[in-house]
Amino acid sequence: MREWVSRGRAAMEGRSAPDEVTRQAALACIGKLRAVRGAGQTPVSPSGALAALTNALSEGETSDKVWIVDSDAEHASPPPRDPASKRKRNSKPVPLASAIVTWFRSAPARERPLLYLLHSPTLRGVLSAGIEAAGLKDAQDAGAGRRGIFLNDATIWSPDRFKRVRPELPMWLAAQAQWLPYDPASAQELKALLCAALDALYVRGESGFCYLSAHELPLAQSRALTRSDARNAFRGMYRLRPLPDTNPPYVVRLCGAGRALANVLEAARWLQLDWGVACEVWSCPSYTRLAREAGEAERVALQRPTAAANVPHLVQCLGDGNAPVLAVTGYARHIANQIGAFVPARFAALGSDDADTRTAADESGERLCTGDTPGVRWIVLNALRLLVDEGTLPRTRIADATRRYGVV
Numbered sequence: 001m002r003e004w005v006s007r008g009r010a011a012m013e014g015r016s017a018p019d020e021v022t023r024q025a026a027l028a029c030i031g032k033l034r035a036v037r038g039a040g041q042t043p044v045s046p047s048g049a050l051a052a053l054t055n056a057l058s059e060g061e062t063s064d065k066v067w068i069v070d071s072d073a074e075h076a077s078p079p080p081r082d083p084a085s086k087r088k089r090n091s092k093p094v095p096l097a098s099a100i101v102t103w104f105r106s107a108p109a110r111e112r113p114l115l116y117l118l119h120s121p122t123l124r125g126v127l128s129a130g131i132e133a134a135g136l137k138d139a140q141d142a143g144a145g146r147r148g149i150f151l152n153d154a155t156i157w158s159p160d161r162f163k164r165v166r167p168e169l170p171m172w173l174a175a176q177a178q179w180l181p182y183d184p185a186s187a188q189e190l191k192a193l194l195c196a197a198l199d200a201l202y203v204r205g206e207s208g209f210c211y212l213s214a215h216e217l218p219l220a221q222s223r224a225l226t227r228s229d230a231r232n233a234f235r236g237m238y239r240l241r242p243l244p245d246t247n248p249p250y251v252v253r254l255c256g257a258g259r260a261l262a263n264v265l266e267a268a269r270w271l272q273l274d275w276g277v278a279c280e281v282w283s284c285p286s287y288t289r290l291a292r293e294a295g296e297a298e299r300v301a302l303q304r305p306t307a308a309a310n311v312p313h314l315v316q317c318l319g320d321g322n323a324p325v326l327a328v329t330g331y332a333r334h335i336a337n338q339i340g341a342f343v344p345a346r347f348a349a350l351g352s353d354d355a356d357t358r359t360a361a362d363e364s365g366e367r368l369c370t371g372d373t374p375g376v377r378w379i380v381l382n383a384l385r386l387l388v389d390e391g392t393l394p395r396t397r398i399a400d401a402t403r404r405y406g407v408v
Helices: 020-035 046-057 083-091 099-104 123-134 137-142 168-175 187-203 227-235 260-275 287-303 313-318 333-337 376-390 396-405
Strands: 067-070 114-118 147-152 179-182 208-213 238-241 251-256 278-283 325-328 347-350
Touching (some): 020 046, 020 187, 046 114, 099 123, 114 123, 123 168, 123 208, 147 187, 168 179, 168 333, 187 208, 187 227, 227 238, 227 313, 251 260, 251 376, 260 278, 260 325, 260 376, 287 313, 287 333, 333 347, 347 376, 376 396
Parallel strands (some): 067 114, 114 147, 179 208, 251 278, 251 325
Antiparallel strands (some): 238 278
């Protein structure tokens, strides 16, 4: 990860790399996670997958190789005191209620991979957990590097506004060099990203905090990720659906992250069926990483103009095509808009501040997905607008689409 793509490198200096015991512990955890299978063909949400994966790590040979902290553990009822239950507790340790206990391990104790389970929609909750994971200054100098994996199952959208992720949380994460945020769209993505984060931090020894959100809605069209897709997902994006080989006349590229990806996939279907527009669809778990890497590549190119250019992953994925790009997120538009400066084609971003929250139905009477995530019809309209601005489609298509979908 190049120290979260080289920004904040000075802040990371002086941190020690994990030793061989820690690396072997991380490899054991990765092997255990990859062996966890989904429940048949039933789609599982990232939040549900998170529970299954952490339960697997807390059992068997990996139970003493990982620190699992659950911010809600202190509220759980205490276990019974009879001897039979004691044996059961020993086979499956109760998660730590705080990462503070890791500060006071004895000097010879080895570092373990740290998984911090959060249930906080607020920035304050994440900041508190980060302070716990950072540890005391003396302990940092003598012990493990400043690193950890944070998994937050707070919801992006809820009827109760106090349970929704606050807008400042994703924006703060995007601005902090030592934090690398991801927004997995499916259970498969979350597992792939968790394995990659363990490898980066505790096998290869990079420093920083990796943050993974885990929303509660399954992605019906999800599939198992190939090794290449998993690697590219950790780099920020991978292709879900290629363009057809028929050289279609109208083409748009759609990018989606997290909960928004379901609406992006449905919008791609509408664009093809209703308007004859072919769509290339990309899943983008981390717009932030894509933008950081692309920005770093530009900085290096300015400082060393004669050196061989380092092509960032975003440019490798989107740089060769001329078709317009629409990036969608369930957070504020700024999160997806981070990559706009590095996309050579016509670009637009949509986020929760563009959400189409009005209730509507398609021709079959099916209710559309609404909420803070941009709705399907709003994604379709903006994709058509990009093609109109390109001069590919006549401007009358916008008026036709607004009448068809009842948008006034």
